[in-house]
Amino acid sequence: MKIGAVLPQTETTADPGALREYIVAVEELGYDHVVLYDHVLGASPEREGGWRGPYSDRDPFHEVLVTLGYAAALTSRIELVTGVLVLPQRQTALVAKQAAEVDILSGGRLRLGVGLGWNRVEYEALNEEFTNRGRRVEEQVELMRRLWAEPVVDFDGEFHSVPRAGLNPLPGRRIPVWMGGSAEAAKRRIARIADGWMMNTPAEQDPEAGLEQMRGLVAEAGREEDFGIEVRFAITDGLEKAAADVTAWAERGITHATVNTMKAGLAWPGGHIDALRKFRELHPA
Numbered sequence: 092m093k094i095g096a097v098l099p100q101t102e103t104t105a106d107p108g109a110l111r112e113y114i115v116a117v118e119e120l121g122y123d124h125v126v127l128y129d130h131v132l133g134a135s136p137e138r139e140g141g142w143r144g145p146y147s148d149r150d151p152f153h154e155v156l157v158t159l160g161y162a163a164a165l166t167s168r169i170e171l172v173t174g175v176l177v178l179p180q181r182q183t184a185l186v187a188k189q190a191a192e193v194d195i196l197s198g199g200r201l202r203l204g205v206g207l208g209w210n211r212v213e214y215e216a217l218n219e220e221f222t223n224r225g226r227r228v229e230e231q232v233e234l235m236r237r238l239w240a241e242p243v244v245d246f247d248g249e250f251h252s253v254p255r256a257g258l259n260p261l262p263g264r265r266i267p268v269w270m271g272g273s274a275e276a277a278k279r280r281i282a283r284i285a286d287g288w289m290m291n292t293p294a295e296q297d298p299e300a301g302l303e304q305m306r307g308l309v310a311e312a313g314r315e316e317d318f319g320i321e322v323r324f325a326i327t328d329g330l331e332k333a334a335a336d337v338t339a340w341a342e343r344g345i346t347h348a349t350v351n352t353m354k355a356g357l358a359w360p361g362g363h364i365d366a367l368r369k370f371r372e373l374h375p376a
Contacts, residue, residue, distance in 0.1 A: 092341045094374065095124030095172065096367055097323065097351040098158075101150040102359050107161075110153065113360040114162045117169060120364075120371050124170035124202070125162065126323075126349050127155040129177055134212040144210060156189045163197035171200050174289050174321070174349070175271040177208035178231050179224035180217045183251055187235040187258060194262040204289050205232070206271040225276065226250075232268055232284055239266055269319065273301070282308035287319030287346070298322070302343065321347035326355050326366060334373040 096117050103110065117125045133148035146152075159171040171193065178186060194201040207224045208214070214221040230248045237244050238258050246253040269287040272278060273294040281288050288305050295301035302320065309318050322340050324333045337348045350370055352363045 092337075092345055093123035093170075093347045094337065095126055095170070095347065095349040096122050097126045097128065097174070097349055097353070098153070099351075099353040099357075099359065099363050100128060100130075100152050101146065102353055102357070102363070103151055103153060104359060105151070109360045110158070110161070111165055113364060114165050116360075116364045117367065118166045120367055121375075122169060122367070122371070124172050124347070124349070126172040126174040126204075127153065127158055128174050129155045130210070130213065131177075131180070132213050132216050134210070138212075142212075144212075156186075156193055159193045159201065160196055163193060163200070166197075166200075169200065170202055171197055172202045172204055174204040174269075175206035176204065177210075177213070178205040179227045180208060180214045180219045183231045183234050184238065184253065184258075186231075187238040190235070190266055191239060191258055191260070191262040194264070194266050195260060199262070199264055202267045202269060204269040204271060206289075207277070223250075225280070228270075229280060229284060235268070236265060239264075267319075269321070278305055278308055281305070282312045282314065282318075286317070287321065289321045290323075292322055292324075299343070302345075319346040321345070321349060323349045323351050325351045325353070326370065330366065330370050330373055334370060337374050 130146055130152045133146055133150055134142045134144060135148045136142045155173045155176055162171055190201060190203050207228060211221045227250050230250050234246055234251050239262050241257060243255050243257045244253045245255045267286040269289050270281045270285040271289040271291055272281055273291050292298050309315055322345050324336050326333045340348060352366045357363050357366055
C-alpha cells in the first residue's frame with residue numbers, strides 16, 4: 092500500500108516558500124504521493140440567496156494543475172495527484188493539455204483524479220452546464236485518453252467536436268484517471284471507465300460495505316486487474332487512531348492511503364509537516 096498526504100488547501104497561504112517547504116517535506120519524509128483537491132472559485136455568503144457550502148470565498152485554494160507543475164520542479168519521486176479535479180466545469184482539451192504538461196515535466200508522475208463536483212455557483216461562473224455533468228464526464232475521459240495517445244484526433248461526440256487536431260508534445264503514456272463518487276450511478280461509472288476509485292470515506296454510510304460494493308462492480312465489469320482504491324484518513328481523532336485505521340485498511344487490500352492533516356488546529360506549514368513526520372514514525376511502511 093502506498094501512503095500519501097493531502098495538501099491542506101484551506102489552511103495554506105499565498106506564500107510560495109511555505110508551499111515549497113511543505114511539498115519538499117512530503118517527499119523527504121518518505122511519502123509516496125501528494126494530493127491536491129480542487130476549487131476554482133469560492134462563493135460569498137453575502138451573495139443573493141446566501142451560501143451554505145463547506146467552502147466560501149474566504150477559503151484559499153491553490154489551482155491544482157499549476158501547483159502540481161510547481162511541485163514537479165521541487166520533487167523527483169512522489170506521485171502528483173489531483174483528488175479530485177472537477178472535470179465537467181472545465182474545457183476538456185485544455186485539461187488534457189495541462190495534464191499532459193504536468194506529466195511531461197514530472198517525468199510521468201501525474202495521477203489525474205476527477206469528479207463531478209457539487210457547486211452550481213462555480214459551474215455557472217465557469218460557463219459550464221451543471222445538470223448534465225454526469226453524462227459529460229464519460230465523454231471527457233474518453234476524449235482525454237485519445238488526445239494523450241493519438242497525434243491527431245478526429246472526434247465527434249455528444250458534447251465535443253475535435254476536427255483532426257491534437258496535442259503536441261504528447262505525454263508518452265496513458266495518464267491514469269481515477270474518479271471520486273459515492274452514489275451508485277457514480278460507482279458503476281467508475282468501475283467501467285476509471286483506473287481507480289478515490290473513496291470519500293465520510294460520504295459512505297458503511298465504508299467497508301462501500302469497498303465491497305465497488306469490488307463487486309469492478310469484477311462485474313471484468314476489470315479487477317490494475318484497479319486501485321484510495322482511502323483518506325483525518326488525524327482529528329489523533330495520530331494513533333489514524334495509523335491504526337491505515338493498518339486496518341491495508342489488511343483489506345487498499346492500494347493507497349492518504350493522510351489529511353486539516354481541521355486539527357495545526358500551523359501552516361510547520362505544524363502540518365510535524366504531524367506528517369509523527370504519523371510516519373507510527374506507520375513507517
